[in-house]
Each structure stands twice: as C-alpha cells, then as structure tokens.
Amino acid sequence: MTHSVRTAVFPVAGLGTRFLPATKSIPKELLPIVDRPLIQYAVDEARAAGIENFVFVTGRGKGAIEDHFDVSYELEETLKARGKTQDLDRLRKLRPGPGEVAYVRQMEPLGLGHAVWCARHVVGNEPFAVLLADELILAERPVLASMIDVHERTGGNVVLVDEVPATETQRYGIIEPGEASGSAIEVVSMVEKPEPSAAPSNLAIVGRYVLTAPIMQILENTAAGTGGEIQLTDALMASLGSQPFHAVRLEAQRFDCGTKSGFVEATIRLALQRDDLRENVQRLVNSLADES
Numbered sequence: 001m002t003h004s005v006r007t008a009v010f011p012v013a014g015l016g017t018r019f020l021p022a023t024k025s026i027p028k029e030l031l032p033i034v035d036r037p038l039i040q041y042a043v044d045e046a047r048a049a050g051i052e053n054f055v056f057v058t059g060r061g062k063g064a065i066e067d068h069f070d071v072s073y074e075l076e077e078t079l080k081a082r083g084k085t086q087d088l089d090r091l092r093k094l095r096p097g098p099g100e101v102a103y104v105r106q107m108e109p110l111g112l113g114h115a116v117w118c119a120r121h122v123v124g125n126e127p128f129a130v131l132l133a134d135e136l137i138l139a140e141r142p143v144l145a146s147m148i149d150v151h152e153r154t155g156g157n158v159v160l161v162d163e164v165p166a167t168e169t170q171r172y173g174i175i176e177p178g179e180a181s182g183s184a185i186e187v188v189s190m191v192e193k194p195e196p197s198a199a200p201s202n203l204a205i206v207g208r209y210v211l212t213a214p215i216m217q218i219l220e221n222t223a224a225g226t227g228g229e230i231q232l233t234d235a236l237m238a239s240l241g242s243q244p245f246h247a248v249r250l251e252a253q254r255f256d257c258g259t260k261s262g263f264v265e266a267t268i269r270l271a272l273q274r275d276d277l278r279e280n281v282q283r284l285v286n287s288l289a290d291e292s
C-alpha cells in the first residue's frame with residue numbers, strides 16, 4: 001500500500017546534556033535499551049508505518065549514527081566466516097536500503113524546529129513525519145500509522161499526545177483540545193512548556209508528528225522561543241487557522257528515555273518482555289522489592 005507520507009525526519013543533533021557524561025562522545029540516540037539503540041526503535045517504527053525515506057538531522061559528534069546504518073564490512077565478513085548467519089541476517093535487516101537514507105547537518109543545535117527546517121530541501125513539497133528517538137513507544141500497530149491515517153483523512157498536521165501528571169506540564173508542549181472525531185482530537189491551541197497553572201490541559205505532545213509541507217516556510221520565520229530555541233510547537237501554533245490540526249491520543253506504552261528514570265524503566269520493562277532475559281530480571285526485580 002502506498003502512503004501519502006513516505007518521508008520521516010529524525011532530529012538527532014541535540015547535545016543530550018541530561019545524559020552527560022555518557023553523551024560526551026556517544027550520541028544520546030545510540031544509547032541502548034537492552035541491546036538496541038534508541039534510534040533503531042524509531043527507525044523500525046517508521047518503517048512499519050510505511051516510511052520509505054529516512055532523513056537524519058545530525059550534528060558534530062554524531063557520526064556513529066551514520067555508521068550504525070551503514071554496512072559494517074569487517075563485522076559482516078567475520079560473522080559470515082564464523083557461520084553466524086542468524087546474527088548476520090538480523091544485522092542486515094536493521095538498516096534502510098540504498099538510497100533510502102539521507103543525512104543533513106544542523107551546524108548548531110538551535111532547537112527542534114530549526115533541526116526540522118534543516119531537512120527542508122530533502123523533504124521537498126510533501127507531507128512528512130518527525131520522530132524523536134528518545135520517546136520510545138511500543139505498540140502492536142505503530143502509532144505513526146494511526147497518525148498518518150488521520151492526516152490522510154484531514155489533510156493537516158497531526159501530533160501525538162499523552163496524558164501527563166499536572167506537575168510535569170512544563171516539560172512538554174501542551175494542547176488545548178477541541179472536538180474529537182474518531183481517534184482525532186481537534187487542536188484549538190497549544191503552549192510550550194507551561195507551568196501547571198497555565199496549562200490548558202494535561203495532554204502533552206510526545207515525540208511524533210505528521211506535518212504538511214508549509215510548516216517549513218513557517219519555521220523559516222519562527223523566532224527563538226522558550227529556552228532560546230526555535231520551537232516546532234511555535235511553528236505549529238502559527239499554522240493554526242491555515243491548516244487543519246489534530247492530535248491522536250497515545251494508546252500504547254511510552255518511555256521518555258530523555259530522562260534517566262524513563263530510560264531505566266524502559267530497560268527493565270523491555271528486558272521483562274524478552275524470553276531470554278525475563279526469568280533473571282524478574283528474579284532481580286522481586287528481590288529488590290523484598291529488600292525495600
């Protein structure tokens with residue numbers, strides 16, 4: 001089936017300061033949950049949602065991400081010579097095919113909105129998805145696929161939202177919801193990182209977007225906002241009125257791996273879902289519970 005949304009942008013040029021010193025020389029997006037880097041989960045999710053073009057917005061020190069999605073000749077030859085065909089197959093399936101990957105450089109980390117804008121020439125005049133790898137989402141059917149459905153129905157911008165505790169609104173863009181129809185909630189307005197008292201709801205935008213091409217023009221004219229960064233939320237706000245704008249509510253497990261506690265939780269929960277690890281990790285979790 002051909003989707004209207006074939007391109008996904010993966011902004012991976014941030015500094016990852018919350019994970020220093022781990023991220024001094026290792027990109028945050030390559031930190032592993034059990035044995036897969038965060039960015040691999042996002043790429044797999046996009047592919048399962050029908051994405052064919054993978055655009056990474058990288059920066060200095062992020063070269064390991066390009067290596068991760070490249071052929072590792074020596075490693076593959078060694079695995080072949082040792083008869084480790086299963087490992088080899090698994091490794092080969094991880095990467096998009098030739099011509100499906102593009103890398104764009106964001107020379108300075110001026111914000112998520114700026115990172116997306118840096119991909120404008122590669123994206124062209126088509127709707128596209130944006131996935132933030134530090135939001136790890138586990139769903140039977142990728143949430144991005146449901147968002148693309150809503151985009152195809154409405155023709156506008158679509159964001160993923162999740163309910164967050166009122167005390168956490170200042171970490172997210174928060175929407176003011178309007179009418180709901182099916183899985184789509186109309187977005188009336190939104191605020192970037194509001195204090196709980198100023199938050200219009202507890203529905204936070206969480207790392208998945210389907211955007212229409214005119215957002216690039218809006219981003220070009222978006223000034224730095226909260227935190228001195230060019231915010232995607234501000235550009236979406238400016239698009240209100242000229243583009244339909246909906247949110248899809250998350251109905252799956254989400255781990256905010258941009259925070260240390262979310263990262264640790266993801267590691268434990270994913271380990272518990274693995275046949276090869278469940279027993280040992282469950283025993284560990286039980287013994288820790290007994291100790292406390």
Ligand code: UTP
Nearest residue numbers: 011012013014015016017018109110111112115
């Ligand atoms: P975050 O704000 O979570 O990432 O951005 P960060 O800035 O790297 O992390 P901290 O806050 O310092 O710990 C979400 C995603 O957007 C990318 C990041 O790489 C991350 O994957 N990003 C952010 C960019 O590509 N460019 C930017 O200027 C900012």
